[in-house]
Structure formats: structure tokens, C-alpha cells
Amino acid sequence: MKEYKILLTGTVGAGKTTAIGCVSETSPVMTEVPNSDTAIDKERTTVGLDFGQLTLDNGDRVRLFGTPGQARFEFLWKILVRNALGVIVLMDNSRPDPLGDLSMYMQGFAEALRTLPCVIGVGRMHRHPVPTLDDYAQRLESTGRVFPILDVDVRSRADVILLIDTLLMQLEADMQGETE
Amino acid sequence: MSVRHGLSRTATAHAQREVQKLVDELNGVTAAVVATVDGFDVASTTIGDADPARMAAMASSIVAISGVVAEEARLGRHQSVMVLTDSGFAVFHSVHRRDGELVISVLARDSAVPALVAYKAAQLAKTLAEA
Numbered sequence: 001m002k003e004y005k006i007l008l009t010g011t012v013g014a015g016k017t018t019a020i021g022c023v024s025e026t027s028p029v030m031t032e033v034p035n036s037d038t039a040i041d042k043e044r045t046t047v048g049l050d051f052g053q054l055t056l057d058n059g060d061r062v063r064l065f066g067t068p069g070q071a072r073f074e075f076l077w078k079i080l081v082r083n084a085l086g087v088i089v090l091m092d093n094s095r096p097d098p099l100g101d102l103s104m105y106m107q108g109f110a111e112a113l114r115t116l117p118c119v120i121g122v123g124r125m126h127r128h129p130v131p132t133l134d135d136y137a138q139r140l141e142s143t144g145r146v147f148p149i150l151d152v153d154v155r156s157r158a159d160v161i162l163l164i165d166t167l168l169m170q171l172e173a174d175m176q177g178e179t180e
Numbered sequence: 181m182s183v184r185h186g187l188s189r190t191a192t193a194h195a196q197r198e199v200q201k202l203v204d205e206l207n208g209v210t211a212a213v214v215a216t217v218d219g220f221d222v223a224s225t226t227i228g229d230a231d232p233a234r235m236a237a238m239a240s241s242i243v244a245i246s247g248v249v250a251e252e253a254r255l256g257r258h259q260s261v262m263v264l265t266d267s268g269f270a271v272f273h274s275v276h277r278r279d280g281e282l283v284i285s286v287l288a289r290d291s292a293v294p295a296l297v298a299y300k301a302a303q304l305a306k307t308l309a310e311a
Contacts, residue, residue: 029252031244033217034280038182047218047237048244072219072237 002060006167007081008050009109010090011101012040012069014123015154017050019090020064023160024052037070047073049080054164062164077108086117086167090154091136093128099139106143113145117170121152121163183220185282191311195223198304199284203227206300208268208292214308215239217281230287239272239285246272262298269294273301275308282308 008016021028031048050066065080067073081087089105091098102120106113120136131139136149148166152159187195199212203225211226215236224232247258260273268289275282286301288294 029248031241031248033240033244036183036185036216036218036220036280038184045218047240048242048248068241070219072233073241075234075238076241 004060004062004086004168004171005065005084006062006164007065007067007084007087008090009067009077009087009105010069010121011092011095011098011105012045013042013095014069014090014092014121016066016069016090017046019154019160019163020050020052020066022155022157023054023164024064025054026052028052045070049076056164056168060168064164071104071108074108081109081112081116084112084116086119086171087112088163088167089118089120090152091120091122092124093122093131094124098122099131099135102136102139103143106140106145117167117174118145118147119163119167119170120147120149121154121159122149123152123154125151183216183222185216185220185222185280187222187282187308187311191308192222194311195308196225198307199223200225202286202300202304206288206292206297208289209286209297210268210289211235211285211287212304213239213285214275214304215283215285217243217283222282226287235285235287236283239283243272243274243283247274260298260301262294264294266290268292269297271298271301273298273305275305277309284308 029051032044035042035045046068052064054062067077067080133149195214202212203209210228211230213224213232213235214222219237219240221232221236246261250258258274263270271286273284288297
């Protein structure tokens with residue numbers, strides 16, 4: 001049995017806490033507090049970390065850690081990414097500048113993403129189809145990165161599992177590449 | 181960006197006076213910040229290079245994490261955390277107001293007396309809870 005630590009990060013309101021709560025087999029640890037930022041239409045926001053656990057079909061265990069989304073918590077991003085085997089970045093396509101958001105997280109996790117696999121999950125694409133997944137790919141490419149980008153609804157357990165599976169596939173591919 | 185923290189102007193001015201007093205009156209205290217639970221500074225006084233905005237964000241994280249530890253262990257409502265280091269300490273105290281919560285953080289060098297700083301932070305929390 002393998003144990004994986006996976007980090008979930010991304011914009012405020014993208015659904016990091018929801019995603020962890022959706023798949024965790026144990027009662028998730030959440031540090032949500034009332035939001036006082038009037039620029040964000042949200043009652044509560046994560047200021048510490050989210051934590052959940054799940055067992056994959058093959059028996060491997062995944063420990064999911066979620067970060068706060070706001071840049072003022074960047075100090076926590078650096079702490080929470082330690083020892084992670086991969087990063088899932090959740091984007092909210094209804095925000096004013098989703099590609100700008102993507103760039104911010106790529107920059108915020110630049111050091112970790114030099115070596116870690118990453119998957120981008122884009123939410124609310126049905127109501128907000130632009131930017132497209134291709135636009136995200138182009139923005140990533142402009143920073144010299146190629147990561148899988150998926151249209152997801154993190155309220156769906158299947159979509160969250162898909163993100164995790166995609167990340168683990170990437171991880172295994174990287175490991176095979178290293179041994180060959 | 182604007183922040184709604186539930187403190188009236190008078191209460192905010194009171195908080196500002198109190199953090200100033202805390203830094204002025206307690207030997208070794210280098211910063212005192214009152215912040216919202218989601219990490220925005222409401223009132224602050226610092227001597228030295230502490231950034232109130234960063235302190236506010238860190239205080240909200242540490243208090244939130246302490247809160248879930250307290251909850252997990254069924255230890256009741258969170259009150260305070262003290263971080264002791266080899267050259268000083270930090271105290272984080274929750275302020276339980278009827279209309280919401282705030283967090284007080286105080287940084288001090290090792291010349292300060294931890295019990296006294298903790299007591300003063302608790303006193304400030306009490307007055308802010310009623311302000």
C-alpha cells in the first residue's frame with residue numbers, strides 16, 4: 001500500500017473545501033471562518049487548511065491537504081506543499097481574470113512545480129465557457145509548463161477522483177521515466 | 181477591497197488605543213495587531229519590521245488551526261495560543277464578540293514576561309468582546 005500526500009490549491013470559491021469534503025472517508029478537518037472581504041461573495045472562507053483522506057480502489061491511501069486561496073496566505077502554501085507528491089490547482093472560470101489567477105498560482109508554487117506533477121481543474125465552465133481549456137493550456141505553455149487541464153465540477157465525487165487519478169497517473173509516468 | 185469586521189468606528193479607535201498602550205507599556209513587546217478571523221488587520225502598532233497585514237493573516241491561520249485541534253480533542257472554545265522561541269514569543273488570543281470574532285496577536289522579545297503579556301492580551305480580548 002502506498003501513501004500519497006496531495007495538495008489542493010486554487011482560487012477563492014473554486015471549491016477546494018467542497019472537493020475534499022466530497023471524497024474524504026473521514027470527517028474532514030476544516031478551518032473555515034466568516035468572510036469579511038466584501039469583494040468576495042462568500043459567507044465563509046478557509047484560513048488554515050483543509051484535510052481529508054481516502055482509499056483508492058487499489059488500496060493506496062491519499063491524504064488531501066487544501067490551502068486557503070487568497071494570496072495573503074501564501075506563507076501557508078509553502079508550508080502545506082512540503083512533502084506533497086503532487087498539486088491540484090482548482091480554477092473558477094466565473095472570476096474576472098481566471099488566466100491571471102492561473103499565473104498567480106503557477107508563480108506561487110513555482111519552486112514546487114519544478115519537480116511535482118500538477119493537474120488543473122477548471123470549474124463553472126458551463127455557465128462561463130471562456131476562457132477555454134485551450135486558453136489555459138496556452139497560458140501554461142507560455143510559462144514553459146504542460147499539465148493536464150480538466151473541466152470539473154468538484155461537487156461531483158467522480159470529478160474529484162478523476163483529478164486525483166490523473167495526478168497519480170502523471171506521477172507514475174514520471175517515476176517510470178526516471179527508472180528507464 | 182473593503183472589509184466588514186463588525187467593529188464600530190469607536191470600537192476600532194478603542195482597539196487602536198489599546199494596542200498602542202500594550203506596545204508602549206509592556207517591556208519587550210514589539211507588535212500588537214487586532215485582526216478579523218479571516219486575516220485582515222483592524223488595528224495595529226509595531227516597532228520594528230513586523231508587517232501588520234502578514235501578522236493578521238498568520239494569526240487567523242494559527243487560531244483557526246488551534247480551534248480545530250481544540251474541537252477535535254473536545255477541549256471547548258479556543259482561547260489562546262503561545263509560540264515560544266529561543267529569542268521571544270508570540271501570543272494569539274481569540275476575541276469572541278456577539279457579532280463575530282477577532283484575533284489579537286502580540287509579538288515580544290525574550291525580555292518580556294510571557295505571563296504578563298498573555299494576561300494583557302486576554303484583558304484586551306475581554307474589552308474588545310464588549311466594545
